[in-house]
Amino acid sequence: MSQQKLMIVDDEEVLCHSLRIDLEDDGYEVGVFHDGESAVAALAEVNPGVVLLDLRLPRMDGIAVLKRIREFDEEIKTIMMTAYGDTQKTVETVKNGAYDFINKPFELDELKAIIKNAFESRSLKREVTYLRYKQEKFKKYFDLVGKSEKMLDIYRQIDIIAQTRDTTVLILGESGTGKELVAEAIHHKSERSKESFMEINCASLPENLLESELFGYEKGAFTDAKEAKKGLFELADGGTVFLDEVGELPVATQAKLLRFLEKKSFKRLGSGKELKVDVRVVAATNRDLNRAIANKQFRNDLYYRLNVVSLFLPPLRDRQDDILLLANYFLDSFCREMGKPSLKLTDEVAAIFENYPWNGNVRELRNVVERIVIFADSGRVGTDLLPGEMLQSAPSLASGPVGDTGLQDNNLDQTLARVEREIIRKTLAEAGGNKTKTAELLGISRFSLGRRIDRLSVEN
Structure with a gap:
């Protein structure tokens, strides 16, 4: 992980030196400036996530610096350092977009807690912004780029399938054609879009791990089960589960998946309690399932349960x-x-x-x-x-x-x-x-x- 960047703006050199040592020991990348003008001039170079800003500075005061920081990047979290007698000014900084404030003299642990919260808040906001952006893009099929007649037909099919709430979908096509993007587009264009989209690659996990990932387990279900864990079907309640490379499912897990598709209920490993969830299943494979069925590697009844609606993604050629x-x-x-x-x-x-x-x-x-x-x-x-x-x-x-x-x-x-x-x-x-x-x-x-x-x- 890259270091989190922090800027300190204060004309008290001894305080800045002390803070810099402590914060760098905590893993932050710290830049120190003793006046507002030099700090503003260095914003692009330092590109801080959080700024510790003294309210009283020579030439350009803290409020003016705060405004310039907000103009540069509203996502930067600014923590004001103020004296006890600056109550009115402190309120003004909050109105102008300061994240938080701390009165001098302060306890170092208290300041570190505020800094930690500021970085976490910034990270969360960026994640939410990205998820909103991603969801908005999905309305336009996101990375499903193409204007050929075959892709226009795929878009039409996605729109039709997305209107159904529970229909199981099987996406077919060669590796690298974008099957996971189609699955996500179906989810995000459906009425389930506000709920979770959970995905798992059925070929990437061993059988015992795959089953616990899908259905979850109770505490003590096996040696390393120190506490209970929800599986994908439980976590995606109300949403969609995407089973990529479903043709690689072990036969024993195929039987449990079939039972889930028939009843929309399951039992966690180590539990006798039946759990019922509302989940849509979208599966994908590049494998010839008919041949797998003939070789007794894939259940015929599961194939028909999955293949209620099929969608074929053409190769790029x-x-x-x-x-x-x-x-x-x-x-x-x-x-x-x-x-x-x-x-x-x-x-x-x-x-x-x-x-x-x-x-x-x-x-x-x-x-x-x-x-x-x-x-x-x-x-x-x-x-x-x-x-x-x-x-x-x-x-x-x-x-x-x-x-x-x-x-x-x-x-x-x-x-x-x-x-x-x-x-x-x-x-x-x-x-x-x-x-x-x-x-x-x-x-x-x-x-x-x-x-x-x-x-x-x-x-x-």
């Missing part, structure tokens, strides 16, 4: 119109997150992105873009920033009878653009200039074809 949209979305997100200027894909890199198979789907694309942003040192994203496996696959795009398209002058970007231009030109000729037919022959949408024709200046 079948959403070609969304590839650049996603790439630019992640570029913007990571640039903001890392504090870097905006980046733009070159035409050559865009062509590689659109033709790359993306076997890891959206997750792989996201990881590639994150790597690009980390190493980018200019506004353009050229092939030098692409991982080796993408560059190795790029020449294969030039295979086929498209004339002399070999790598010339070791310029991969120009070669790829030339290859793509030639393929489109020849296919257009074969289709008699019909762009709809050309798009069908190339396996892309007409919209994508038009964009490529414009980008590559294809003559037709």
Whole structure:
């Protein structure tokens, strides 16, 4: 965990020195300033979470400094240090947004308690703000980015499914397609949105631990059960439980899950008491459950209980119109997150992105873009920033009878653009200039074809 940053603003040098030593011993990163002007000037550099501010300062008094701090960042918690005779001024500081105050002389333990509470309050406020932001974003499908017809159909299905309160949903699709985002979107667009969304990866825990995580346990249920613990189904009462990789559930746990789905009740481990909860279950898997059923690895009756409504997420290679949209979305997100200027894909890199198979789907694309942003040192994203496996696959795009398209002058970007231009030109000729037919022959949408024709200046 990074150190919590604290600023002390007081003209009593001995007091500041003493406080700095004690607070740094407690793990805080402390900056000391003896007048308000220098403290205000250093706000951006120090970026404190909490400020200890004396009310009486030379030139710029504490109230003026407080106002400047609030203008800089309202989330900074300011603790005023005042003399006993400053009651009216103290009330004024609170009205102007001070978090708390302490009278001089004070007990160090009392001050430390106020500081600790201030940091906790700041952390809680940021968490609440983030959760509100996240919930608001979910109304617009959050990170489910895409305008292809297949994604528009997914959005329609989410809206319909979200209107049902209890229907169990099974989300299918390859790894990395965003199944967990769909599950969260269903929850946050439903009437259960104000309640908990709990998720668990069924492949990440051993059988005994998985069962206790789902159903909870009583004190003494097993050796390490020092006290009772609620499971996910109990914690999510009124909300949604997302079972990721449900195809990996052990057979014994499958039986208990089936019983829960049938009765909406369960028993904690070590308890004979039946607990009833109101929970919606959304499950996801990239496994072929029909094959698992045939191999007696998955219960047929559980499959039908889970598969009341199924939703299939297409792989990224079948959403070609969304590839650049996603790439630019992640570029913007990571640039903001890392504090870097905006980046733009070159035409050559865009062509590689659109033709790359993306076997890891959206997750792989996201990881590639994150790597690009980390190493980018200019506004353009050229092939030098692409991982080796993408560059190795790029020449294969030039295979086929498209004339002399070999790598010339070791310029991969120009070669790829030339290859793509030639393929489109020849296919257009074969289709008699019909762009709809050309798009069908190339396996892309007409919209994508038009964009490529414009980008590559294809003559037709």
